[in-house]
Amino acid sequence: MDKDVQEEWQSEIDLVRPVISCPSTIYSVIDIVSWPDLFVTDDLDTSLDISCLPLSGNSFALGETLVTCTAIDDVGNEQSCSFSVIVDQEAPSISCPLEALSSADNVVTFTTVLAVDNVDVSPDFTCVPSSGSTFASGVTTAVFCNATDDAGNKNTCSFDVVIDQTDPVVTCPANLTSASPIVNWTAPTATDNYDTSVDTGCVPPSGSSFASGGSGVSCTATDDAGNWDTCDFSVFVDVEVPSVTCPADITSGKPGVTWADPPATDNADSSPVVTCSPSSGSSFSAGITMVTCTATDHVGNENSCTFNVDGDFPILTCPGNMNSVDNKVPDYPPPTLSGNTLSVTLVDCVPKKDDGVNGPNMLVLCQAFAGAPPSVAFCAFSILTP
The missing domain is CATH 2.60.40.10 (Immunoglobulins)
Incomplete structure (x- = not known):
């Protein structure tokens, strides 16, 4: 058969497109990206033309690039497929616990290690020792975690695991007595061998309303490992007046x-x-x-x-202030008695008439006595020297 006739005959009867299979998304840390030969088949043609744009071995930009590959048989039937090339040079982010994990159980499971990536929605990460391992008591064990994305970028973090099987020690306030049913108190204090900030709580809590009489309060301290201790004190509400x-x-x-x-x-x-x-x-x-x-x-x-x-006692009323006469005490009237005077046996004033005056203002003191000192009433006035 003539060759031209054969080609025409084949074109008339070959209407089946070739089959081409592209790879899945390719992740790469470097920008020069190559891929293996694609798998192609055809019902008649055993040597198909295959081309990809961009070409394998080219330099790719950071991020995602779509690659389209096409297979064409001898009569011009063609089929295409596509895949992505992602050049990712950014390491994933991995976060470990900021503080040591404390546990009272030797078998420790940690779920707070997280890994995220700019491209890979689920980067792989592993920890050594792994979550669920058995840890030694009374020692601090370092755990190292590694995250890897699809491009092979890596990042690490670490944290400590402490097996703490010692209970904290909690101290309650002293017993309280209150005139108000609303009773507040200072939070109990707690100490621990590892935890520097032990959580405490009381039942009923501070600020509660208490019934009249005595009530018990129970307080609990819990450390990061879950170990706990309790103490108790009483609240007595006294609303009864003496x-x-x-x-x-x-x-x-x-x-x-x-x-x-x-x-x-x-x-x-x-x-x-x-x-x-x-x-x-x-x-x-x-x-x-x-x-x-x-x-x-x-x-x-x-x-x-x-x-x-x-x-009910005597009232002694003195005369008003008087001037001296020739620097002597003048003849002054006696003080007057009022009130209960029955017990008064003597009224006496000092200084007396004609006594010398010492200074510009000399005090005269008058007292009423009931048989013997002390006085039962007194009054005073002044002798003034002009």
Whole structure:
């Protein structure tokens, strides 16, 4: 058969495209990228023309480049396929725990190691020792992790694993007594052999509302490894005021008045503090003065009682200031008595008439006595030297 006739005959009967198979995405750290010969077949042609753009062995830019390859048989049937070349020179990012992992269990699983990449959505990473390994007690073990992306870029990180099987030590506040049902306290303190900031918590928590009477509070400290310790203290809510009993009303014939401390009792405080105003031993004026005595327990609850002090004593009234006569005390009128004068046996003033005057302003003191010192009333006036 003539060659031209044969070619025409083949073109008329060969309508099947060749089959071409491209590789999957190629990742490369270097920019010169080559790939193996592509697999192609045809129903008749055993020597197909194959071309790729860009060519294998070319220099590729950073990032992704689409490569298209075409196979053509002798009669012009053609088929194409495509694949990507990704030039990636950026190492993946891998993050390890910032602080040592503490565990009370020797078998430690860590899920906080993460790896990300600018191209590879799931870079491979491995750790030595691996997650789930058995770690020695009481020692710090270094773990090294390595991340690799599809282009072969690598990065590493490391962290420590501490097997801590020692409980922390927690110390609670002292027992508390409060006059308010809302009770706050300073957080318990905790120490640990590894953990420098042990978590603590109390049930009920500080700031809770407590019922009247006694309640228990339990506090727990937990270290990073999960070891824990507890302590307890009590809260006593005391809303009951103390009881205080004042003395009967007092009538006094002299200004200075004393009395025994009023007795006081309390449901929780064995020794409530009692104060009186005016206080025992004060100097009282004539007439009736109310005294208020207040009992305060150790949480600040207060209760008061009152009684009267009747100042039934003499009142001595002196004459007004006078001028001296020839540098001597003049003849002055005696002071006048009022009030309860029945007990007064003597009224005396010093200096007396005709005594010499010392200085420009000399004081004359007059006192009323009830049989013997001290005086029960007094007054004073001045002798002035012009």
